[in-house]
Amino acid sequence: MDENAPQGTQPPVPPTEGLDRRAELSEFLRTRRARLQPHDVGLPSYGRHRRVPGLRREELAQLAGVSVAYYTRLEQGNGRNVSAEVLDAIARALRLTDAEHAHLTHLAKPAAHKKKRVPRAQQLRPAVAQLLDAMDGVPAYVVGRRSDILGWNRLAAALFGDWGRLPAEERNWARLVFLDEHMRELFADTWAQKASDIVSFLRMDAGCYPNDPLLSALVGELSVKSEEFRSLWATHDVREKGHGVKRLRHPLVGELTLSFETMSLSDGAEQSLVTYHAEPGSPSAEGLRLLASWGVDAVDSSRHEVS
Template identity: 45%
Template sequence: MDSPQAASSRGLLADFLIARRSAVTAAEHGLPEPAYPRRVPGLRREEVAQLAGISTDYYSRLEQGRVRTASYSVLNAIAQALRLSEDQQRHLFQLARPEALEQPGEAEQHITPQTARLLANLVDTPAVVFGRYLDILAWNRLGAALLGDLAAMPPKHRNYVRMIFLDDHVRFLQGDDWQARAQEAVSSLRMAAGAYPDQPRLQELVGELSVRDDDFRAWWSQHLVTVHSFGHSRVQHPIVGEFSLDWQALTSVDDQEQIIVLITAPPGGPDHAAIKRLNSWALGQGLQPSHPQGHGP
């Protein structure tokens, strides 16, 4: 089983390099194809080394886990050779320079009273606060109307990555966009694993999902890394039907590991009308926002 620590004794950096190398073709770099078929997809180690301007032996040792870090210039060169996106480059640096990261420990996260007030004041906007590993820390009534009765869930099950794979309602909600949304969730969790690989909560979550869902296990092993701060989704709700939503993720100033996600629709249109119907239904069902757990002034 692939854990957040490592898929093998090689380590996370080596596993990430191997996964990304297999996803890049020689044609993307204009390299000639050999006369004989490649045994595995993607570039060869010597081709990556050549493109990065480093020795094949040194790059091989990185992939074998015998070298677990590298200089910024070498990492930049490897990133270019592997055609990494900005998010993937940031992840690469996290894996190769772990000493630069402050480990958060397993301290329980709480929202501030100001954030709790913000959620309460959003009467026509579904809103959710995510913590590290996409645990759901807080929500307003419309957030519960959209994602399900969050207050009734066991706290450990109140995790967006877990819900999008294992919760029937959240999976149905995504409609035809499920794969894209699920891969985004895996990518966010992979970024967290790169930053803080040794946390028991993260290991438990990845372990459970790897055992229970084939798609999660496959995408986790591919080291997907793509992070979006805003987007557009078409959802299907069992009560109000199908409608479109825009969402935006805002980082909390008080805690950089907390993300406030606001879900909106243009006022006056059919999608905004669907949100209003959703709110009326939520009131009738008695769905509750999260209880304020804030600390501080």
């Protein structure tokens, strides 16, 4: 792992109010309802001109088996006394994914998640740092809350850029993806998906930690500086970190098609180990091998240049 990777508390930022949980709940339900049409859920559609996109409140209430007044109060952000059974029914009616269902529960019943109200300082365990160092042929890094990059190995630095040269507060995937032109060039035609994924992960964090001032400050900064971020944030899409394929266009080794895997660390620190690998014997595998042989010297030299 790069010795310049942050090992403790993130640098302080000016205090910022947290996100408005009631507004988040209201907008999340409204956007989920707007994406469904009556025919999607087996309801008749009366008339060609509907005043609202997607399902009406009364249609959603009918599907969930609750009164229109009850659902309206919930969509207005008042979920204080809502039961888990009602949330389950609404989640089924809205056809929410598991991640969306969890997000709805966090927003509607924050009292059930008191332990998550005050985020702990993010620290990388020494054993995890050693594991990163041992993964010589695989780009790997650890990401924490708010998409903060907490640690990485040499090949990750050679692939994505030398994060050790950045101030600690800028070692963050959301800032890099939306504010660093190098990332647009690197992710090429998969940049839009990467951007969407990052915003969806931040939305999940917002549901768990609506009072996190660092998260609120990050969202505020990106909303001011990036129109694309503002547009994606307004969709209220959420999803868990997972696996897939990314096509990268590296300035030194050219096109790379890499599979990535995200593995949650099991100590409750809400950190994930992310690895990238190429199909054995493929041109991308050769590209990674060349990058590794170049990247070790380059990253080693930079490690002595950063204070």
